[in-house]
Amino acid sequence: MLAFSLNERAVELEVDPETPLLWVLRDHLSLLGTRFGCGMGLCGACTVHLDGAAIRSCSTPVSLVAGRSVTTIEGLGGNHPVQRAWVEHNVPQCGYCQSGQIMSAAALLASNPQPDEDSIRQAMSGNLCRCGTYHKVQRAILSVAAVAHWEPVAEDVS
Template sequence: MAGTLDVNGSVLSVQSPGDTPLLWVLRDELGLTGTKYGCGVAQCGACTVLADGAAIRACVTPLEAVAGAKITTIEGLDGAHPLQAAWVARDVPQCGYCQSGQIMSAVALLAQSPQPTDAEIDAAMAGNICRCGAYQRIHDAIKDAAAAPAAQV
């Protein structure tokens, strides 16, 4: 499927077949390596990106399924999102492998629910696994970002 893909606000040319998982197009063809490969079956959340603002698992999403969508990866946040600041303030990352997927899931949550309840946070983040067990710090960072004046994204 030679064509274009709107990623992080830029329209980029891609040459991969339409059934290629978005993850591999992002990493191998476009060089956006912030999105990680974890399990390959959409169970860990490391590959989470946004398609038109909704969190999706890039490891199982074929390129043809996101034709015309606006894709946002962790690189698209440019380190300026309130969640990224909260992540640093709360010392969330340990190994860091899951963090881009965690942050992208949290971005989608805050876009949908700017002042999420504890239950909404738990539900939105349930599909993201952190081997280091930083779940409470992740939860607290999301609450902090929601309370920040710049959290409106």
């Protein structure tokens, strides 16, 4: 029996420990937001978080997540700042790569709330997009980083 936390809920299932996490998510747990692209860890379409870090679920045996915490695109809840920025900047085209893009961006911003353009390019370089949404991805991430720069000024009530 394999046990782990998935989107903040406890999961237990009988599965071959060598099964890639991607197929456990999609086929055993019916979470279809995580996409299959290359199946070789090269395109980023299958990106999820493991203990908060972005990983490729297609090349991660499910045994590796035992006792740990996995978050998928469904776990971001739809109102995550990165998801709101994606809507605001109209990022997706066909959409196929976008859950992976969003998961990589969310992991980047969680570890570095104010990344510069180079850091964004580097962090997102493993997420391929055949529609070429790279500039919009960059703009959306920078917009979230810009909000992180904003600090409320205490109101003068005197």
